[in-house]
Amino acid sequence: MPEQEPALTFALATAPRAASHTATAAISIVDLRGDPSALPRALGIGSLPDPGQMRLARIPGIDEALICRIARHHTQIHTHAGPFVIEKLAAAFVRAGITHRQPTPATQADLLDHWLVHTPSRRALDLLLAQPRLRETPGTPSADPRLDRLLLPPLVVAVGRPNGGKSSLLNALARRSIAIVSETPGTTRDSVGALLDLDGLAVRWLDLPGIRDTDDPIEAEAIRRAEGWVARADAVIHCTEDPADTLAGRFDTALTVLTKADLRAATAPAGTIACSARTSEGIPELARAIRQSLVPDAILTTDTLWILPDPA
Ligand SMILES: Nc1nc2c(ncn2[C@@H]2O[C@H](COP(=O)(O)OP(=O)(O)OP(=O)(O)O)[C@@H](O)[C@H]2O)c(=O)[nH]1
């Protein structure tokens, strides 16, 4: 009797991403294991390349893709990375009876090796180290995008009016002088970026120019660009000396920081954090609150099987 060919299954080896500030272009890799003879008809692509070969194929109505025949029972399809393409491909597979499987342990194990060496956030380590044990017992894996922020640093921007203390706050959080500070409003023009460790979470911090009406065309352009960054940020931190500042209402702010707390006796109103870049009062509390808004304590548990993101 001829040996039965293994059934074909598919898994997404890389996450699809819309073009964004974190990824402008990429490919997605769909990994297929098993007998691929159903593939040409499922995708309308004519014949398959021989094992060890690859070829470019137009998949009608979906995408142009590289079909890689890695081995007799191992095929990969490299497509463009948009979610639309992946959805269409997955639907075509399902129609042809090709079943979906979770990424192979080997793929996740490779990613685990990668992230254990390269994780930018201290807080990721316990969760990563728990993964091999969790993989031994079947459970529902989590694809919570907030967890991935531990590995792919989120973008945090500081906004506020000129002279509000934004650049001083960056220097205080970084514990070194990164941005120029001065008593002249409008000091920061180009945004100043730094990778910061906030309570164990690595974030890409961007210190922006102060926002105000201005006739200066260079400052106006700087503010226009700043507003572009605000729109793309994962967290917007509003920095102000004035609890009644109306600027916060213009943005979807994660937190309001009352800066220069050493100059004021009053306590911070609810929902705000008082900080002094001069005395460091409130700085650890601020770092923790920002981390908490991006990666809450509730998801930092070591019993979550984590679908690790692709570093690309
Ligand atoms: N006393 C005190 N002064 C501060 C503090 N933070 C900032 N300042 C002062 O406030 C002024 C403005 O600080 P910056 O950090 O440059 O303010 P900014 O918001 O970056 O200003 P722009 O770049 O113009 O938008 C400087 O003279 C700082 O020394 C603070 O915590 N305490």
Ligand SMILES: [Mg+2]
């Ligand atoms: Mg500044």
